Amino acid sequence: MAAGNIKILVIEDEPTIIEFLRTGLKYEGYNVLIASEGRRGLEIAQHTAVDLIILDLMLPDIDGMEICKKLRIEGNKVPIIILTAKTSVADRVSGLDTGADDYITKPFSFDELVARVRALLRRTGNELEKTVLKTDDITLNVETREVMKGTRPVHLTPTEFSLLELFLRHPKRVFTRETLLNRIFGYDFAGDTNIVDVHISHLREKIQDKPPKLIRTVYGTGYALQPENE
Ligand code: CA
Numbered sequence: 001m002a003a004g005n006i007k008i009l010v011i012e013d014e015p016t017i018i019e020f021l022r023t024g025l026k027y028e029g030y031n032v033l034i035a036s037e038g039r040r041g042l043e044i045a046q047h048t049a050v051d052l053i054i055l056d057l058m059l060p061d062i063d064g065m066e067i068c069k070k071l072r073i074e075g076n077k078v079p080i081i082i083l084t085a086k087t088s089v090a091d092r093v094s095g096l097d098t099g100a101d102d103y104i105t106k107p108f109s110f111d112e113l114v115a116r117v118r119a120l121l122r123r124t125g126n127e128l129e130k131t132v133l134k135t136d137d138i139t140l141n142v143e144t145r146e147v148m149k150g151t152r153p154v155h156l157t158p159t160e161f162s163l164l165e166l167f168l169r170h171p172k173r174v175f176t177r178e179t180l181l182n183r184i185f186g187y188d189f190a191g192d193t194n195i196v197d198v199h200i201s202h203l204r205e206k207i208q209d210k211p212p213k214l215i216r217t218v219y220g221t222g223y224a225l226q227p228e229n230e
Contacts, residue, residue: 006121007048009033011041011067012056012083017106021054024110024183025117038062045071050078052121054113055100057084065098072099079120083108109186111162118142133168135227136214138207140168149207159184160203167215167225176222196222 008030010021018034025032033050035041038059045053045067057064068080082103096103101124102116122131133140139148145161147154156164162184166175175183177193184199185191200215200223209215216226 005031006052007031007033007050008117009035009041009044009048009050009053011035011038011045011053011059011064013037013059014056017056017083020110020182021113024114028114030117038064038067042067042070045076045078046074052117053078053080054117055080055082057082068098068100079124081113081116081120107186110183111166112186115142133165135168135171135225138164138168138214140164147207154206156203156206157199159199160206163199163203164207167223171225171227174218174221174224180222 008025010018010025010032012018012021012034013036015036018036022032022034033044033048035044038061041053041055041059042062044050055064055067059067064082064084068082071078071080080100080102082100083106084103085106101120104113104116131141131143133142137150139146140161141147142165147156147161147164163180166180166183177196180196181191181193184196203209204213204215207214212226212228214225214228216224218224
């Protein structure tokens, strides 16, 4: 199934997070539905065949937990990822007791979220998503987190891994430093975009990226993956 056929319902009232999710998920090719109120979200979930729900717990009208419970009581098995600012273990457990499949605590990075979305869609058989990404002599396995350069294992930090995964998923797409910063560090990260250059430079070193570079610098803009054989 192509990502464009996958419908994700976001039930969230915080405008910043709504925009962050809408933009990011659309960029990944998903079909995104937004409900900024709990009742409206529940209605959509009850009447539309969505493939996954991203559900905030603290909503102005009804609690996200109630929505989750209600859907499960009605026999709705849609995969649900709970977004929560609460970090206590009790809250997490009760979230999963309610029938949610996964949870993610705020603040989160888009990368972390999209990884959970992909994993959950894979688990529920809704997406024939590639778990092994390849280009030239680089192989990245999303599930085992292994990266190989030819037959040599490459050890990357989580940030370097995320960057490489993003490039491999979108060959030739130009990513600005701002986009990369946002993707890796989250919507509330107010850092210098130079940090992106630092991570890219470490990544290039580790994969021994020699000219003509696989991860190309797009002057004045950012970076793009440019496979050698294309
Ligand atoms: Ca909220």
